[in-house]
Amino acid sequence: MNGRLKIGITCYPTLGGSGVVATELGKLLAEKGHEVHFITHSMPFRLGKFHKNIFYHEVEVNDYYVFKYPPYDLSLASKLAQVAQLEGLDLLHVHYAIPHAVCALIARQMVGSQLKVVTTLHGTDITVLAHDESLKDLIRYAINQSDAVTAVSEDLIRETRELLAIEKPIDLAYNFVDKRVYYPRDVEKLRREFAHPHEKILIHISNFRPVKRVLDVVETFSLVSKDIPSRLLFVGEGPELSKVHCKVKELGLLDKVTFCGKQDDVAQLLSLADVMLLPSEKESFGLVALEAMACGVPTIASNAGGIPELITHGETGFLADIGDTEKMAAYVKLLLNDEKLYETVKKACLHRARTTFCNERIMAQYEEIYYRVLERELPEDLTNKLTCLG
Known part of the structure; x- marks a missing residue:
């Protein structure tokens, strides 16, 4: 397709709203023709069967004896950089500021500034972790250094600004459901x-x-x-x-x-x-x-x-x-x-x-953000879609 993107996605792959949304978004992007690479420690549970245009890269942690704890964060940063280079990724879309956004920023430093980082805040990194003084500066850094930041509600945006004194623009991108999956069933x-x-x-x-x-x-x-x-x-x-x-x-x-x-x-x-x-x-x-x-x-x-x-x-x-x-x-x-x-x-x-919360609307929002941070012109079909959705 014209305007096809190569996108790396990192999320918590187990049960949880952020993992569900990240995985479903990746599947929708792949359906649209984009190339999607999941980079996580295990297969996202919503992926399951084979999907065209979707690739999975496992993050393996080195349990070298000098480490008191296995360094997952460093392994993830290294894997993100490796996949970005080998696959020619345009951007990394990471879910949660820490550790994922921080790891993505390290990967960008390794690969080069042409690799963009989009961070989505889902809640816990702000409502819980940002109240920890030892983590607050790290979360603020991850947000401010990302090329774009999204949050799943206005309330979360408000709390992020209040807790961390963030002035950087934060895009509102609500969670969504795929109406082909969630509808009243005959049960x-x-x-x-x-x-x-x-x-x-x-x-x-x-x-x-x-x-x-x-x-x-x-x-x-x-x-x-x-x-x-x-x-x-x-x-x-x-x-x-x-x-x-x-x-x-x-x-x-x-x-x-x-x-x-x-x-x-x-x-x-x-x-x-x-x-x-x-x-x-x-x-x-x-x-x-x-x-x-x-x-x-x-x-x-x-x-x-x-x-x-x-x-x-x-x-x-x-x-x-x-x-x-x-x-x-x-x-x-x-x-x-x-x-x-x-x-x-x-x-x-x-x-x-x-x-308001349909898959087409929210996916189009994310696509617009991707093209914006890459400074590329929107494909005509996306421009038309955004116009129709208002």
Whole structure:
């Protein structure tokens, strides 16, 4: 194709929103005809089968005896430079400021300034790591030295500027879903395995870290189930899982709660649900809520971080203060007891997911950024796409 780019992508390849978005973006870019090279310590879990125009380069860590800890960062920087030189990469798109952006900057120093670095901030590098005084200067350096920086929400951009005194332009590039994957599925038969026809299904998906406030999910469901016949599905694993088990048992909900464990393909499970619960105390965006939205499932969430940029209160879901499980339960019951309201919210969810957060829109944004930092003219098809998307 005219304007074909060679792009290196580095992300955390395991389960997690940043890895999902980075991998899905790479797949979309490859479909468009760009050449995409994933440079990570293991195969990104969303890659799986063979994809045309996608290549994988494993970062192998040297466990030389003089090192107290295996130097992954140095190995990654070396591998990034090696792949950039051998494959003639135009740019590196790295997800997270540290260690990935720092490693990319070292690689650029080794290869030359013609190799551009685009850094995407997903949250943890700002909301957690930037509060550590020993890391703050390093994160600031990674951001300021990148050729372009993007963030997944306005709230994350605001926090980045406030914490690190960043004046450099930061592009807003929301997370996205591929509407060919996330859409309301016909799951009538599968639904019978989880609930009776008269029961509603609530769902929560996360890594069960304390910040997700998963115990609030149990409390909210307990309040809902007293008035509405319902079931709760937990998807994922993490450090709070044992506490959740204990809480479920304590409240006498064992026969109403199903623990599904980690699941790579959640579109089917989301289509089973009537409502998503996301009571996090911090959430830079809330990708699982967007995935639910794209499947026509409204979310009841906390009014935290970037969530209000995704969920419009009373239109595509409902927001409550962090920890207010009574209010969250009241919103769930309001939705499930009013069929007309539920259908209105469901339609609004589908429309917003397919427009504001669709794959075509966000990919076109990233392509525009790539051509900008490379100082190349936009291909005609991209110019037309950006014009159509507004």
